[in-house]
Amino acid sequence: MSHIMTIKVEDKLYQNRYIVDESRPHIRIKEEAACRSCATQPCTWCCPAACYTRDEAGGVSLATDGCLECGTCRVVCQDKGNILWDYPRGGYGISYKFG
């Protein structure tokens, strides 16, 4: 089921224009261990671009290429404070044609 949904959101993101800042992700997970001990991991379903996925080790892996820069992950992880969130460098990231 989750696999099917992942494919769907990728189809959506495929329509968008991104200017990717290679190897300079604007969001980082502070401590991987904190994700493993997070009982709910709300970032894995709240992110509208599905940037966060639960990995086999029970942690969370993050791929920021499809990020829509909404800031929701920052808000849902506020209680744990385990997400380091910056805007991308000027000119990089999502570039909406219509918005």
Add this chain to the structure above:
Amino acid sequence: MVEKFDAIVVGAGPSGNAATYTLAKAGMNVLQLERGEYPGAKNVQGGIMYAAELEKIIPDFRDDCPTERHIIEQRIWLLGDDSYIGTNYRSDAFNTDAPNRYTIIRANIDKWFSERIRKAGALQICETTVTELLRDASGKVYGVKTDRVGGEIHADVVVMADGVNALLAKRAGLHQELAPQNVALAVKEILFIDPDLIQQRFGLKDEEGVVIEIMGKVTKGMVGTAFLYTNKESLTIGIGCLVSDFKQAGVAPYKLLEDLKNHPVIKPLIEGAEMKEYAAHMIPEGGYNAVPQLTGDGWLAVGDAAHFNNAAHREGSNLAMASGRMAAETIIELKRAGRPMTAANLAAYRRKLDDSFVMKDLKKYRDLPDIMHANKQFFGAYPDLLNGAAHNLFTVDSVDKLTKEKEIMRSFVKKRSFFGLMGDAIKLARAFR
């Protein structure tokens, strides 16, 4: 030598644009910084644009502003599983030379607004992320730091129009973090389609438009709403719920959007359309009680960064433009009087807001966010009950009407209890009084 301006505006959304344009028109030396590749690249709106506030800033905007359709019909739908019950208001009187509401494609408006800003004499620089406020030992803001090399710029005052996340004020400790129950996450798609089909499906001619605001089963009991708007050659469809509810419900936002697009009453309206962009954005929903500090020594906050959004009426961009204009007017008045940009002097901005629809409306609905948050039946149970009642009443099956009325009443009492119904009526009245 660090450059110095009268004012720096951070962000090129509706509030930042209104502030920059107003300052430039008054002859102020103003710099606007935008992190996107071009103005609008980072902005998302449903979108409906309200003419009144833009008209105050740019009276002749209708000459060349790239709006989509002027709205002649407003529908409000409560969705059941396979039905809707709702209200429509449509009037030919909305077909005027100066319409009040337009559907828009946000990036088009932002590009247009920015051209007007540059013509008014402001300096606008894109592809530049402001990373922090520059503050002296007393805490007074005297400029910003950007991610460009040697990126310090000074100004008498900084207008923070950096949107709902408002990282600048948070990092400086001027604003608190956003509480999950005070923001909604909305996702939307733009769907391109033959304009003839739009006209047929919505009963429109020329540039007439319809907007539909939607509540009900599609938010899966979460506090939220959905929408479907008609543009010239496209439709925008979206759905948003409180972040606190998403966090609790375990539902992915794009799953909600897919379900909305596949709902039996929505699907025929969008059939055959081609999706060209998928967007997500947070919306301030905390209302009056969540409005942060608005001014300090050398700074003001406007628009989403100041939490100016009227959730009850789905208004945001007009509050943003009004606040941007009032911030600019405050700065202009102080500058002309030769007075410094201190917290005490800039407080005139707050007084202007208090005297305007911005704060008056936010204050009127100050209890609404808490009441909705604590009473999710308004988003789940009631739309369902009303759809059931309509279905019962409009199914003619030889059951007498009195029995039908009793069945409907029983369905309400069963779901909410008699006192629950009375309580809900009082709560709603209190929220909207």
